[in-house]
Amino acid sequence: MTVPAQVERVPPRPQRLVGARRAFAPIADARGMTRWMLWVGAGITLAFILVALLAPVLAPYEFDQFRSPEEGRFVQLEAPSRDHLMGTNVQSTDVLSRIIWGTQTELKVVFISLFLSISIGVPLGLLSGYFGGKLDRVLVLVMDALFVFPFLLLAIVIAFLLADKVGQGIFTAAIAITVVYVPLYFRVVRNHTISIREEPFVEAARALGAKPFTIIRKYVFFNVVQNVPPLATLNAADAILTLAALGFLGYGIQPTEGAEWGYDIQRAVSDAASGIWWTGLFPGLAIVLLVTGLTLLGESLSETINPVLRKRRYERVNLAPPGVAEAELE
Amino acid sequence: MGGKGTSLRQYLLTRLLLVIPMVFILLTLVFLLMRVAPGDPISASLGGRVPQEEVERIKAELGYDRPVYVQYVEYLGDVLRGDFGTAITDSRPIGDIIRDNGAATLELTFFAMIVAIVVGVTFGLLAGRYRDTWIDGGGRLFGILIYAMPVFFLGLMAQLFFGSYLGWLPTSGRASPLVDATLVTHTNIYTIDTLIDRDRDAFVDVVKHLILPAVTLGLVTAGVFIRLIRVNVIRTMKDDYIEAARARGIDERSVVYHHAFRNALVPVITVVGLTVALLLSGAVLTETTFNWPGIGKTLISYLENRDYPAVQGIIIVFALVVVAVSVVIDFVNAYIDPRIRY
Numbered sequence: 105m106t107v108p109a110q111v112e113r114v115p116p117r118p119q120r121l122v123g124a125r126r127a128f129a130p131i132a133d134a135r136g137m138t139r140w141m142l143w144v145g146a147g148i149t150l151a152f153i154l155v156a157l158l159a160p161v162l163a164p165y166e167f168d169q170f171r172s173p174e175e176g177r178f179v180q181l182e183a184p185s186r187d188h189l190m191g192t193n194v195q196s197t198d199v200l201s202r203i204i205w206g207t208q209t210e211l212k213v214v215f216i217s218l219f220l221s222i223s224i225g226v227p228l229g230l231l232s233g234y235f236g237g238k239l240d241r242v243l244v245l246v247m248d249a250l251f252v253f254p255f256l257l258l259a260i261v262i263a264f265l266l267a268d269k270v271g272q273g274i275f276t277a278a279i280a281i282t283v284v285y286v287p288l289y290f291r292v293v294r295n296h297t298i299s300i301r302e303e304p305f306v307e308a309a310r311a312l313g314a315k316p317f318t319i320i321r322k323y324v325f326f327n328v329v330q331n332v333p334p335l336a337t338l339n340a341a342d343a344i345l346t347l348a349a350l351g352f353l354g355y356g357i358q359p360t361e362g363a364e365w366g367y368d369i370q371r372a373v374s375d376a377a378s379g380i381w382w383t384g385l386f387p388g389l390a391i392v393l394l395v396t397g398l399t400l401l402g403e404s405l406s407e408t409i410n411p412v413l414r415k416r417r418y419e420r421v422n423l424a425p426p427g428v429a430e431a432e433l434e
Numbered sequence: 435m436g437g438k439g440t441s442l443r444q445y446l447l448t449r450l451l452l453v454i455p456m457v458f459i460l461l462t463l464v465f466l467l468m469r470v471a472p473g474d475p476i477s478a479s480l481g482g483r484v485p486q487e488e489v490e491r492i493k494a495e496l497g498y499d500r501p502v503y504v505q506y507v508e509y510l511g512d513v514l515r516g517d518f519g520t521a522i523t524d525s526r527p528i529g530d531i532i533r534d535n536g537a538a539t540l541e542l543t544f545f546a547m548i549v550a551i552v553v554g555v556t557f558g559l560l561a562g563r564y565r566d567t568w569i570d571g572g573g574r575l576f577g578i579l580i581y582a583m584p585v586f587f588l589g590l591m592a593q594l595f596f597g598s599y600l601g602w603l604p605t606s607g608r609a610s611p612l613v614d615a616t617l618v619t620h621t622n623i624y625t626i627d628t629l630i631d632r633d634r635d636a637f638v639d640v641v642k643h644l645i646l647p648a649v650t651l652g653l654v655t656a657g658v659f660i661r662l663i664r665v666n667v668i669r670t671m672k673d674d675y676i677e678a679a680r681a682r683g684i685d686e687r688s689v690v691y692h693h694a695f696r697n698a699l700v701p702v703i704t705v706v707g708l709t710v711a712l713l714l715s716g717a718v719l720t721e722t723t724f725n726w727p728g729i730g731k732t733l734i735s736y737l738e739n740r741d742y743p744a745v746q747g748i749i750i751v752f753a754l755v756v757v758a759v760s761v762v763i764d765f766v767n768a769y770i771d772p773r774i775r776y
Contacts, residue, residue: 376590
């Protein structure tokens, strides 16, 4: 193989979407295990989103279907077979179909709860951090109190109280989970806002006479909001676990409203004594896989965005002697 | 920094004073949560089961017919005096519930914490030390998988494998029925009770029942430790004093084991504190999975019976425990690391 002695450098073309490119630059820069984690995580997450969207096509039966015209009533607790690839459960419904429809339920709840907790937590954090004062002190105390509370208990109590009024559907579960995560976003955004508030460029904006809300919107927000995507991804993973836990304890989604993996596992506990494994194993694996995907994605995102943990691509620096050419930049 | 007003004692006092508003807010939150619910606690727990006049009578007896603010003040007073109320459905005082079922939870969480620390610290240190090698990869993957595993799913799989399939370990309860019936309770912590009575067979039985729940809960909690310790080690290895130690010619082994690991482990104390809240949440699930008669399982059964006063009392105790632990952790931290006493 011959290497040309001199490589013509192509002058950089003017690029569109400079902001987006800059925002994604650390991701393209990710190397080694971080890069691997990023792609595997994104792949798993995307696969689940596709399953959720295509559930009507993919699922062989409805989530609560226990009879079909061809088969008549399904056999209870049937081992995995050709008709029921993952078997049937104690209510004679098809385990595979419940998992596929369950993907839809989980993602819906997570999406709603993340949307709600970000749109409550982030603005409160910005205001509290920027203005400080009494509002800040009160908010911090309340949020800290919510934060020290064992999160699952908080979710259970909220779901329990809402169950009487709103019923046990997707929305109730989403609100119960939202209450748990608002303090998290509040804390992160508030603390970051406080440090940004003292930066020279904010100082400069203030000196120019910009109104507080303009400063928050134009200068503080974009600096603070960078932390949100990794946090939200890790949060989504956690929210799935919380939802499954609620379902397991019977405070999640009513079995008539939709399929939910945690509820299925609860029903499977009584099967375990007689050695029936398919009713519990498959929904559990679905949880593990989805949470793993989201965690890989979230962790690698925060590693690429957080400069303390970031590993950049090594640029080759040619120094003599050639043996020690690879200089560690870190 | 380092001035007169930053003695350890003063730090402790300030920290203790900060507990007061925290506890006050927690108590208020719990009160509000339980009262925002439609109807009053008595109708919710007894409604439909007893005649309406009876409900009204009990309501008046327990003071639920008075204005909310009067109830609130009295509630605060009761809690401060250590009276957490009484369950409606079985008339057990909350204090008794905490004493009897709390011991079971304490036993479970204590052993789970030991499992979590041993597994978490080992894997975390190794993963951080050998960053970006297969050890790190394996450690991290284990950490992520174990975190992604709901504790009740891991418990169910353990029951299937070690209980149903291999038949090695019991999967439910704290002891075999016979042992449970004959056991003399001194502390309600069965491992200690059987040791006090020097009853070998009962001790073995109790430990066998403890293994699956404690290891399940411990492993799940270990995931948190692995992730945090790994990042800590990586951060510490980049610190200047590590570089300085290397520059002084101290060999790499010693740098890692004596300088880096020791500092990387200081934050673990804080994490242990934070994990207590996590463990309590996990305990609710683990206890339900393994039919372990702890506080978490008791709470769930009161929730099912819609026994508001019992739920309220147990939740207050949970919250107080978490606050108390966080204070203790801060004290320990301040004692170890003088930089914290600002």
